[in-house]
Each structure stands twice: as C-alpha cells, then as structure tokens.
Amino acid sequence: MADAVEVIRAGLLKGVPHGFLGRKGGVSTGDVAGLNVGLGSGDDPAAIAENRRRATEAVLPGARLATVYQVHSPDCVVAPAEPWPDADRPHADALVTDRPGVLLGILTADCAPVLLADLEAGVVAAAHAGWKGAVGGVTDRTVEAMESLGARRERIVAAVGPCIARRSYEVDEAFHDRFLTDDEGNAVFFAAGRPGHHQFDLEAYVTARLARAGLGRVEALGLDTYSAPDRFYSFRRATHRGEPAYGRQISLIGLP
Structure with missing residues (x-):
C-alpha cells in the first residue's frame, strides 16, 4: 500500500474538513491490508489504532475522533465534546456535532457513507446508510438532529461517498x-x-432520500467499493472471494 492516506473530497463540502477514505495509506496486513479501521474486523488492535490516528491527521489534525457502534439502525446521536471511549460507544448509525475539534467518523464496507454540513449554522453530520438504515430513515433522522442544533435543511449540503454500485x-x-x-x-x-x-442502486436511493428531505444540494461521488479492490474494502467482494476477514474504511467530517 502507498504511504499516503488517500482523502477523497466532495465539491459541495469545500471549506469543511472532511474526507472519504479508502484502504490506502494504512499499516494493516493480510486480507485487511491498508487503512483498516474496523474494531470488529479481527485485525491487530495496534494497527487499527494507528490507522485511525492516520485517518484523523489526514482530515483534521489534532481532532478528537468520535464513532458509534453501528447496527444498521436509523438512529442518530449528538457527539459530545469528549467522544465516548470505544467500549462505551452508543448503538447508532449517525452522529452530529456543532463542537469544533470533534471529528465524526462512519465506517463502511459497501454501505453508503453520507457527510452533511450547514456551514452557516456550524453543524456537521455523518451517517452510515446501509439498505436497512436507508429505508428506515437514517438520513431523515440525521437531518432532524442537525436541525436540533440550529441547522436548516434548505442550507444543508450532503455528499454520498464510495459504496457498492x-x-x-x-x-x-x-x-x-x-x-x-x-x-x-x-x-x-x-x-x-x-x-x-x-x-x-443504493447510491441513487440514498441520494433521492436526501433530496426528498429538502436539502439544499446533494452530491453523489459515483465510486463503487466492490469493483476497486486496491482502493476500497468491500464486504460482498470478500464474501464472494471466500476471504476470512474484511476491512472497513472510514468517512470523516468535523469543524476546525
């Protein structure tokens, strides 16, 4: 793997520290080689910790990384100023914050990562939209949580990152x-x-849900996790290949 962490950015989120990351630039080896950040992947915990550090530094150096225990739900939580310890992460699939220095992270391996921001209100969010969460309304709940912190949906812009095509x-x-x-x-x-x-078409479905919620603008990056094994992790690809483990990539957004 290349030494540099690849950070894929969305045009609509220009000016907001963010990035959709893949597997490039990490220290993990074997089937999960690269920037694997999945705590449940069976990878070396030290490698995961280093990959998470590298991911954070690539997007918002010095930030405090906040993640949740993802369960394919529609639930969204407000991240605290000091993120939860790994063992105490709430079961949810989206996070929002208006706190500078907090970096929200969502893990995926085919599901759709969604990053959202209302720059005027200073509110950002990250959502994990697998098909269960997407049809259950995880993006709608995320927009509502952003509004609770002062965002307005007509000002919110969103980007849908790499997912299975x-x-x-x-x-x-x-x-x-x-x-x-x-x-x-x-x-x-x-x-x-x-x-x-x-x-x-998961990407198109999630994009349509966001548009239907009344967001200002939505950008879909059109990147397929399954067909790019050197660039992204994919649960379905690993399953089809009979691999014993699969990695998870992370998508990040925060406020400086």
Missing part, C-alpha cells in the same frame, strides 16, 4: 418487494438481473 449489488425478490411495499416509486432504483434477482 448497482452493477455490483445483486438482490433477491424479497429485497425488491420490501422496497416496493414501502413505496412503489422505489422501482426506479432497481434494474433487471438474472431470473429472480435484481440490481439495486
């Missing part, structure tokens, strides 16, 4: 029917696949 995301009929039961209009996020299966 439709061409790589095959789902079955039950998955397809779950979304259409929620809203028949969700049919637009599916393309025909092999018999009894469909290809789901």
Whole structure:
C-alpha cells in the first residue's frame, strides 16, 4: 500500500474538513491490508489504532475522533465534546456535532457513507446508510438532529461517498418487494438481473432520500467499493472471494 492516506473530497463540502477514505495509506496486513479501521474486523488492535490516528491527521489534525457502534439502525446521536471511549460507544448509525475539534467518523464496507454540513449554522453530520438504515430513515433522522442544533435543511449540503454500485449489488425478490411495499416509486432504483434477482442502486436511493428531505444540494461521488479492490474494502467482494476477514474504511467530517 502507498504511504499516503488517500482523502477523497466532495465539491459541495469545500471549506469543511472532511474526507472519504479508502484502504490506502494504512499499516494493516493480510486480507485487511491498508487503512483498516474496523474494531470488529479481527485485525491487530495496534494497527487499527494507528490507522485511525492516520485517518484523523489526514482530515483534521489534532481532532478528537468520535464513532458509534453501528447496527444498521436509523438512529442518530449528538457527539459530545469528549467522544465516548470505544467500549462505551452508543448503538447508532449517525452522529452530529456543532463542537469544533470533534471529528465524526462512519465506517463502511459497501454501505453508503453520507457527510452533511450547514456551514452557516456550524453543524456537521455523518451517517452510515446501509439498505436497512436507508429505508428506515437514517438520513431523515440525521437531518432532524442537525436541525436540533440550529441547522436548516434548505442550507444543508450532503455528499454520498464510495459504496457498492448497482452493477455490483445483486438482490433477491424479497429485497425488491420490501422496497416496493414501502413505496412503489422505489422501482426506479432497481434494474433487471438474472431470473429472480435484481440490481439495486443504493447510491441513487440514498441520494433521492436526501433530496426528498429538502436539502439544499446533494452530491453523489459515483465510486463503487466492490469493483476497486486496491482502493476500497468491500464486504460482498470478500464474501464472494471466500476471504476470512474484511476491512472497513472510514468517512470523516468535523469543524476546525
């Protein structure tokens, strides 16, 4: 792996310390080689700690990193000025803050990371939107939490980072029917696949949910985690390859 941490930035978040990171620039080895930050990945804890330090320094040097115990829920929490110890992280899938020096982190390995900001209010947020959290409303809850700190949704801008693309995301009929039961209009996020299966566009679905919530502008980066093994971790790719472990990448946003 290259020594430098790759930081992918969104145009809409210009002026806000942020970044969608992949696997480049870390110290982990083996199946999770690179910048693996997943506490539950089975990786060497010392390597994970060093990777998290490198990630933080690449985006907001000296910041205090706040993460949650992600459970594919719609729940969002306000990060405290002094982030929780790892053992005490709340079960949630999104964080918001208006505190300078706090860096919000969301881990993914195919799910969609979403970074949001209202620059005028000085409020930022990060959300983990897997399909369960996305259909359950994690992005809506995140916007509401931002508003509780003084943000206004028409001023909020958001970016959807690297996630599994439709061409790589095959789902079955039950998955397809779950979304259409929620809203028949969700049919637009599916393309025909092999018999009894469909290809789901998670990025487009999350982007549409954000737009429907009334956000000012939304940017989708269009980066597929599954098809770029040298750049991103992917749970589905690791499963298809029969690998015993998979890494997690981190997406970060904070206030200086």
